[in-house]
Amino acid sequence: MSSPHGSPPPPSTPVRPSFAASVSRIYNLSFGQMLWSRRTVFMVLVVGGPVAVALILRMLVSMDLLDAGGVIDGRPVTIDGPVIFGLMIWGFYLSFSVPLLGVFYGTSLIADEVEDKTITYLFTRPLPRGAVLIGKYLAYLVCAGLLVLPSVMLVFFVVMPLLGGSIGAGFPDLLKDLALLAVGLAVYGALFALVGALFKRSLLTGLVFVFGWEPIVVVLPGYMKRFTVSYYLQGLVPHAMPQDGTVTGLVLQVLQANEILPSATVSLIGLGAILAGGLGLAVWLVQRREYVLEQ
Amino acid sequence: MPIHDQSYRRYAGSRNEPGSAWLVITKAGIRSLLGRKLFLAVMLAAWGQFFVRAVIFYLSANFPTLDVLAPSVETFRQFFEMQEIFVLFVTVYVGSGLIANDRRSNALQIYLSKPLSRTEYVAGKLGILAFFLLMVTLVPALALLLLEVMFSASLAFLSEHLFLLPAVTLYALAEVLLASFTMLALSSLSTSARYTAVLYAGVLFFTGAVFAILRGATRSSMLAWLSLRANLDQIGDVIFRLPPRFESPWPASVLVVLLLMGLSVVVLDRRVRGVEVVT
Numbered sequence: 001m002s003s004p005h006g007s008p009p010p011p012s013t014p015v016r017p018s019f020a021a022s023v024s025r026i027y028n029l030s031f032g033q034m035l036w037s038r039r040t041v042f043m044v045l046v047v048g049g050p051v052a053v054a055l056i057l058r059m060l061v062s063m064d065l066l067d068a069g070g071v072i073d074g075r076p077v078t079i080d081g082p083v084i085f086g087l088m089i090w091g092f093y094l095s096f097s098v099p100l101l102g103v104f105y106g107t108s109l110i111a112d113e114v115e116d117k118t119i120t121y122l123f124t125r126p127l128p129r130g131a132v133l134i135g136k137y138l139a140y141l142v143c144a145g146l147l148v149l150p151s152v153m154l155v156f157f158v159v160m161p162l163l164g165g166s167i168g169a170g171f172p173d174l175l176k177d178l179a180l181l182a183v184g185l186a187v188y189g190a191l192f193a194l195v196g197a198l199f200k201r202s203l204l205t206g207l208v209f210v211f212g213w214e215p216i217v218v219v220l221p222g223y224m225k226r227f228t229v230s231y232y233l234q235g236l237v238p239h240a241m242p243q244d245g246t247v248t249g250l251v252l253q254v255l256q257a258n259e260i261l262p263s264a265t266v267s268l269i270g271l272g273a274i275l276a277g278g279l280g281l282a283v284w285l286v287q288r289r290e291y292v293l294e295q
Numbered sequence: 296m297p298i299h300d301q302s303y304r305r306y307a308g309s310r311n312e313p314g315s316a317w318l319v320i321t322k323a324g325i326r327s328l329l330g331r332k333l334f335l336a337v338m339l340a341a342w343g344q345f346f347v348r349a350v351i352f353y354l355s356a357n358f359p360t361l362d363v364l365a366p367s368v369e370t371f372r373q374f375f376e377m378q379e380i381f382v383l384f385v386t387v388y389v390g391s392g393l394i395a396n397d398r399r400s401n402a403l404q405i406y407l408s409k410p411l412s413r414t415e416y417v418a419g420k421l422g423i424l425a426f427f428l429l430m431v432t433l434v435p436a437l438a439l440l441l442l443e444v445m446f447s448a449s450l451a452f453l454s455e456h457l458f459l460l461p462a463v464t465l466y467a468l469a470e471v472l473l474a475s476f477t478m479l480a481l482s483s484l485s486t487s488a489r490y491t492a493v494l495y496a497g498v499l500f501f502t503g504a505v506f507a508i509l510r511g512a513t514r515s516s517m518l519a520w521l522s523l524r525a526n527l528d529q530i531g532d533v534i535f536r537l538p539p540r541f542e543s544p545w546p547a548s549v550l551v552v553l554l555l556m557g558l559s560v561v562v563l564d565r566r567v568r569g570v571e572v573v574t
Contacts, residue, residue, distance in 0.1 A: 079514070084512050
């Protein structure tokens with residue numbers, strides 16, 4: 001077919017989407033996949049467990065099977081709602097849920113596509129490779145945040161009023177905890193996105209880091225502990241933790257006296273550096289690396 | 296004259312005893328894993344504690360001033376405690392894909408179309424994981440016991456603590472069988488080794504976290520049976536004739552461990568099938 005002037009029309013040049021538009025497209029695609037997958041069952045179990053434990057504790061208190069006073073190692077201690085909530089933030093979320101979700105999702109951002117041999121379809125689209133990783137990372141962040149943060153809120157409202165605790169007085173701590181967990185998810189996710197882009201056996205590397213390296217190194221003297229995420233995260237926790245006269249208060253006093261916890265400023269700088277460094281390096285790697293799929 | 300006789304002939308090859316086919320799977324699995332450099336590095340790291348303790352045993356045996364380093368029953372108990380993290384890594388590395396990868400590639404049907412029963416298939420897979428787990432628990436512990444005798448040139452320690460031989464063996468078997476059965480059961484539930492690995496680590500650490508929170512809130516360790524690891528710790532203390540570290544009764548821990556293994560067997564029985572009948 002010719003134009004009215006007799007010459008064929010110029011071929012339309014394909015419009016390459018911008019980086020932000022590419023990120024948005026990948027995010028939309030990945031978010032749906034992540035939210036409605038078998039993995040969500042795992043996530044629900046991980047974040048639903050603390051809620052179940054909180055309900056059990058509430059039941060124990062209502063049946064008068066749990067009281068506020070007690071003795072641990074010969075020391076009188078007071079247990080109330082804020083203390084139990086602090087314990088749950090440490091025990092469930094900071095030490096377990098957040099690192100585990102970071103390892104699972106962070107390492108699978110690229111590794112899953114390689115394992116399923118679908119990375120070719122993503123990389124042959126006219127999208128920057130970095131946008132693929134960033135889009136998937138954002139989808140992980142929103143997906144994990146949407147499940148973890150409501151779980152923390154539920155635990156807060158169930159546990160905080162126990163044994164004389166007050167929801168109103170503890171609310172600022174809840175906000176700090178929510179922010180802290182969001183930061184934790186972001187930092188662990190970025191770090192393990194890098195691990196996933198770098199190593200073939202990324203999951204094992206991630207598990208070794210979270211459950212092998214971090215718990216051991218964080219109590220060693222010297223600078224070794226600065227090469228962990230938990231060190232910087234723990235530096236931000238005390239603001240939300242109950243202080244004097246409680247179990248956790250005593251633990252914190254010991255940790256701070258031994259300079260095991262960093263200041264809030266150092267923590268924020270450290271976490272920011274890991275986040276930016278991890279994500280930046282991961283994007284750089286994904287852009288340059290040739291992924292050879294196993295036949 | 297026919298070039299090749301295509302008429303019926305009896306099978307002239309050798310026949311293996313029925314029930315020995317699992318060994319083929321185990322041998323192939325072990326050989327395949329021994330060829331991976333990363334795995335060898337993990338195994339070497341798992342033996343790190345053995346080498347450190349061997350040096351300590353040597354020093355305590357040869358330098359009387361270092362008597363404080365002399366081995367005791369607690370030394371062997373601590374050895375197992377410190378190996379727990381490597382038991383986790385080896386379980387995850389070796390076990391997560393054992394059945395999941397076969398399900399993913401539909402190899403299960405091929406396996407079970409051979410003269411191989413489902414029990415033999417599971418036993419073969421179990422053998423791979425159990426072999427490597429014993430290599431990081433039972434073997435170094437027994438080697439340490441042997442080294443103590445060699446360095447001290449005396450059977451005094453061994454004769455004084457003769458129960459250590461069965462104790463080390465029994466605890467290692469309990470730890471290895473629990474890890475192997477639960478990991479295999481989880482592996483049979485999924486087609487993704489990654490998912491299985493995280494599920495196993497999740498179960499292990501989640502039950503530990505539940506116990507830690509309830510212990511903090513109730514100021515009692517009566518609920519130790521809730522934690523997979525605490526159960527093993529409790530059983531280990533009893534086996535090594537040490538005072539149990541938790542207030543919960545140790546038979547409860549034994550019962551939980553047996554129930555978990557039983558549940559794993561049921562899961563394996565339901566999931567390892569050549570053909571899935573959808574009704």
